[in-house]
Each structure stands twice: as structure tokens, then as C-alpha cells.
Amino acid sequence: MALTGRAGLLAALGAVVVLFAPRPGLAVLGVVLLIACLIVVDLAFAGGVRPLRFSREGERLVRLGQSVTVGLIVENPGPRRVRGVLRDAWPPSAGAAPRRLHVDVPPGERRRLTVTLTPTRRGDREAVTVTVRSLGPLGVAGRQGTHRVPWSVRVLPPFLSRKHLPAKLARLRELDGQHPALVRGQGTEFDSLREYVVGDDVRSIDWRASARRRDVVVRTWRPERDRRVLIVLDTGRTSAGRVGKAPIPLASEPPEGDRPDPGDDGPRPAPGWPRLDWSMDAALLLAALAARAGDRVDFLAYDRAVRAWLAGSSRTELLSSLVNVMAPIEAELVEADSAGMVAAVLARAKRRCLVVLLTDLNATAMEEGLLPLLPQLSSRHLVLVAAVADPRVAAMASGRGTAEQVYDAAAAEQLRGERRRITSLLRRHGVEVVDALPEDAASALADAYLALKAAGRL
């Protein structure tokens, strides 16, 4: 049961009547009884909410930052018209709009309502409930009821770095022997023989074939194919830190100006995206590129347990499976278990592969966790560590002028010094390191992959 503003308005008008009535006590009783009668009549003649039947149709997948519509079909099997308001409740970060819909379903008919979702967070969003308030003919009171209509929408990572993909693919083709300016490196695979044209490297002439053909024949090369790339995403505590400027504002980010300001150094910058999301962006670009280059891509997300594992998906389906697997992953607030991660990688990668480890170059976490275990990994696989640097630290490091800024700069330099030290330690172990600012991370990782491919080190 629910009342409307009309009931209150009637009672307020009744106060005027009572004021001028000769028997005010009786008038109060009369007004109250009248309103009670109206409420009872309205409740009796309002369309029933309980027998309503609902179903949904529409999209199940949406990229973060885009909108999706979900249809809600209301069927009224009851004998009376259902007229009133309806609220389709979703979690706040699903960004459901409008908040309440008008519904008017004659008996025995069905109507389709549309809810637009603009999610502000990755992951699965489940519809909560549908609540209908069916008003009576007088509009004084109505019946209210709640139904559960299951539906879930998976919000995928936005893959913003796909804008870099054409440029990277062009560079990949350059490697591919389709261009004359072929980059010849060690360990590249023999592809085919063709006639010599002026400009070819004389060192690539195949003398035995030339002797048979009575023509000068050169060998062509192509980058290796069917190599394995294993992308390992660290979802431990270091991946929760927010860096950079969020390209798509996320949920749980308080609006500008509303943010509490505990420090004394003016308004604090917006928190940006978690490292995890930047890493996912980079991983998606790398996966797309590697799939085009003919390599097999596997994906592992790990902190203290395997959060996600994707293996052996076909090249055409790789990206869609990858975003699907990535969507529900959130940063866990625990220290990542590096030993477990290395063991999981070794257990899954039987053949030599390129292990791309997306983590943070955090000095303590690295020294206690990954560095002692690295020889196990790098002896069997080629390891590439990719980290997302914090532009705020760079900005702090260049702070000069006041003593406060210089102290901050010293703290920032301290951190950058640690990162440099860790980087050089990793390089000494034969590990490739990519340390880039959030916006450049995906591109830098793709470049590192292409460089490895060109050098034939995969």
C-alpha cells in the first residue's frame, strides 16, 4: 500500500473546512472518515501488482563508457488496468536511467519499457528488483509490490588503446617480409625463395638454389609464427593504486570539489584509474597485436590464487574471450604471492614462451617476492615486466620553488631511484622492462613486443 500527495492535500483542505464548521470535532471525524473511505476505494479498485508478469530482453554486454538499453516487458493478466509508476532498481554503478518510469497496462495486454544503463565500473551488474506502484482510479492511494526479474549485464574493459592498433599492425607488416625494406634478424624463419632484385642484401642470396635455377635467387625471411605469449596480470594490492587521469570517470569517485581535503597542499587531483585497468588496456593491445602476428596468447590473472585463466582460444575469438574474462577482475587488497604466481606460470607454460608480467616496480614487493624467483622463470622463458608509472610522481619530482615542493621532489626522486634500481636488477637477470606513464603504457608494451619479434627473440 502507498499513499499519494492527494491524500495529504485532502486532509489539508479538510483543515479549512474544520475551521469554519459549526461542530469542528465532528468535522474532523468526517474528514478522516472520508479520506479513509477514499483510500479503501482506491485500494480496492487499483490494478493488482502481484499477478503482473515481467520479462527482459536486450543486451548482455557493454563496454565501459558506453550505454546499453535493456527492455522490460510488463504483462498484466489481471482484470484491472495497472496504471502508476515503476522503478527498475539496478546497482548505482550500473547507471540506470530513468529512475522511475510511467506504466499503463490495460488488462490482458503487455507493454515494453526501456531502461538505459550507462555503467561506470567494470564487472557484472545484476538487476535487483522491479517495483510497481499501481494507483487507484482516484489517485489517492495505490498498491505496491516488488518483483525479481533476473538479468545481468557484463561491463567489459573499454580497450581504449585500440586506437594504437593500426599503427602497430603497420609496423608488424613491415616485419613481415611484405615490404622490401625487410628487417633481417637472427633466428627468423626461412619463408621462401624469390628472384634477386637490385637492393636485396647480397648475404641472403641462396647459392645452391641459384645454381639450380641459373638465376640469382634470394631467400626471404619472415618473423616466427606460432610463438606463445603468456600475459600475467598481477591483481594484488599494488594494482589497486590509482594513477593518471581517468579517460572514463569511474564509480566511487567523488565529484569534483566534494572531495575531503586532509592535506594542506590545496585541492588534490582526481584519483584516476587503478593500475589494473591501465594494465588490462595494455594487455588487450598486446593480445590483439600478437594474435595478428600469428602468436598464441594465453592469459593469467593472479594475486594469491588464480583469478582468471584463458588458454587456447582461437585467434578470431581471442579478444572477445579476453575482455569477457577480464571484466569481473578487481584488485584484491592482499600482497601478491610471487612464488605461487611463478609456480602457476611454470605449470601452465610447458614450452618456451614470452611471459609478459604486468605488475608494479614496487621495490619492497619486488625484492621480497619476484626477484629471488626470477631465475626459475627466466631460465625457461623470456620474461618481460611491464609497469605503469605514476605521472603524479613525475610532476612532484619536478617541483621546485618552495621548500615543501623540494621535499616532495626529493621523496619522488627517492621512489624513482628505487624503480631505476629495480629495473637495472631485472635487466641484469635478462628480463625486459617496460616502465611507462599510463597513457603510453599500452603503446610502449606493444613496441617492446615488436622489438622482441624483430630481433627474433621470441
Added chain:
Amino acid sequence: MTLQTAERSFSVSPTARGVWRRGRAIVLVGAIVVIAAVVPLLLPSGSPQGGTPLDPGDSSLVGSRALAQVLGAHGVEVRRVGDVATALAAAGPDSQLLITDSVSLTQGEAGRIAAAPADRLIVGDVPHLDVLARGLTAEIGGTRSRSRAPECGLREATQAGDAYMGGTAFTAPPGSTGCYPSDGKPTLVRYVVDGHTVTVVGDGQFMTNLRLAEDGNAALATNLAGTKQRLIWLVPPAQSDQTSQPSGPDGSDGSGSEPKSIGDLIPGGVGWAVLELVIAVGLVALWRGRRLGPVVAERLPVVVRAAETVEGRGRLYRARRARDRAAIALRAATTDRITPRLGLPRTATPDEIVTAVSVRTGVDPGQVRQALYGGAPADDAGLVALAGFLDTLERQVQDS
């Protein structure tokens, strides 16, 4: 991708039967509480605690019906009077007025009682004691009531012996008799004012049905109250009397000339209209208070800015004025950056770096050494200057 779901919707609203089944325990407990609260009020007041204190017609533990009956047996006529005017009309030289602390008197009433031609027995902490018993002052902060010895020459008291006295102690006027002292101050005082005997007792509990049989309470009460032929026992007016005639009996006070209060000027309908408005507000509250569906809660990921640790370290440096550490960090960063530019290996010694920098930039080697490997700056200005100079050196190395 359009999918028709096979999952059916189902109602999650509670049915009327469900609401009743879940709420009936609460309703039952509430009903029991209400019944337990209402039934004793409806039952006839035979309960011991319900009586009026020191009422000669009250047979409860706090009443004084036993005393009244004892006095009647001794030939004293006890008149129970509900208001002051009747009491004054009945008062004469052969009567005694008994005023207890359950009666609330106004200043005027107290004055009229004091002027009445009768003896007075005042029991307990009666208001306007200075008017009723002129020259007597009550001590601030009462004493504990307990069984006390008379310790005086008053015949009524010595005959009775120990009695349950206390309550209020008094400073008696000269010429009075004080008995049952507490810390030297009497709790029973008898003296004569304007030819009338005035007796003041600090506590009336010795006259109650509960205490009358203890010690010499009964004897003391009978002795004190039975001095005259008639005892006019003033009790609080009955409840119905208080409301029906608040300004009735005393024409002398001029109740007719009393100005009308603002309540009398407001028409009677306004109160009802306000009630109606309250109902309206209640209905509006019900309207606004009914939510359209449940509140949806969601677990959100934490918001931690990655730079917070660095900022914290910067604040620590600042708070401790850690110029030495700050300088070391800045110098290490500069050397790390300029060493590759100078074409030196990472393992280059300070001497090599200083020489190379001074050769490349033309800056005095001593100054370079001081900047790159000197001591901690003496103050914050020195630190700022050092940072600036390191920047300049780095730029010069870069540009050269």
C-alpha cells in the same frame, strides 16, 4: 545480441499472510504490554501503593485511617476537610487544624490558616512554614527518619517514648519545646503563637498505617492530635474538585477581574483544525516515506591514489626537516641522469664524474663536488638553492 530470457519473474513482496505470520509475535508482545499497563488502572484502587499519604480515610500503607480510628475511640471528632475555606469555617477554639505536607497551600491560604482561632499541628515539609509557624526555620537538607528518643520535657513525647522521627530539623524560636533532636536540632517543636499552640513535626511517617504500631508512634500521634475536642484534618482536594472549580470559591480574590488568557480568545475550531493539519502532515509523511523499491547497496572498490605513499614520505621529510635525506635523494637522481650523458659507466667514481661535469660545463670542480657530494644544506633555503643548482648543472650537461 538479443536474448529472450527463459527465467520467469517472481514477486518478492510479502503477502498479507506472511506479514501476519512474521509480525504476530511482535503484536502479541505489544498487546501483553498494553494490557499489563492498562488493567491496573482500570481495577479498583485497592492496591497498597495507590493511596494518598496521611489521609484519614485511606487504608493503604501510606494513609492514616488507623490513627483516625484510634482518635475516634478516644473521643476526638476527626473531620476530613478537602479545602481550606471549609476548614477555616469549621475551625474554633476547641479544635486543632492538622496540615500535612501532602496539601499544597498558597501564600494567602497559609496566612488565613495562621489567623484562624485554632491550634495547629503541622506535619512534614509544608510550604509557607514561615507563615504557618512564625519564628520557626527549617534546616536546609533534611535528616534521616529513624527511631529516636524524646530527650525533652514535653509530656506527650515522654509518655510516648521512642518514635519514628526525622525528616526536617528546625531551629526553634525562644520559649519553645523541642524534642527528638537530630544532631542537636529538634524534629518536633511546640510553642505558643498569639495564644494558639503550634506543633511542628519534621516527618509524618509515624502517623501512617505502616508505622503507627511501631515504638511509641501511636501514643505520640494520639497525644499530638488529640489535644482538642475536634481535629480538622486538611487533605488535598479530590481530583474532580480541582478541575471543576479552579476560580470558584474565593470571591474575595476577584476571579472575575482576571484577564482572559490568549487561549480563551482563540475560537474552539482552531484546535480541531490544527489536529486536522497534524493528520495531513502524517499523511504526507506516509506518502513521502514509502520508498519505491528497496535501497540498493553495492560494494565498490577502494580508491587509493598510488602517489599517496610518496606524498606521505614528502610530508615526513618536511615535518622532520630531513634536509640530509632530501639532498641525498636529489643528488642521486641527478648523478643517475647525467652519468650516461657524460659517457661514463654506472660504476664511475665521484672524482671521475666531478671532473667530467666540470670539463663539460666549465663550472669550478670544487663547486660541482660541493653540489653533487657536499654535506647536507644548513636550512630550507639552502635545500631549495641546491635543487636549483642541480637542475642548472643537469641542463648544462644536457645542452653542452
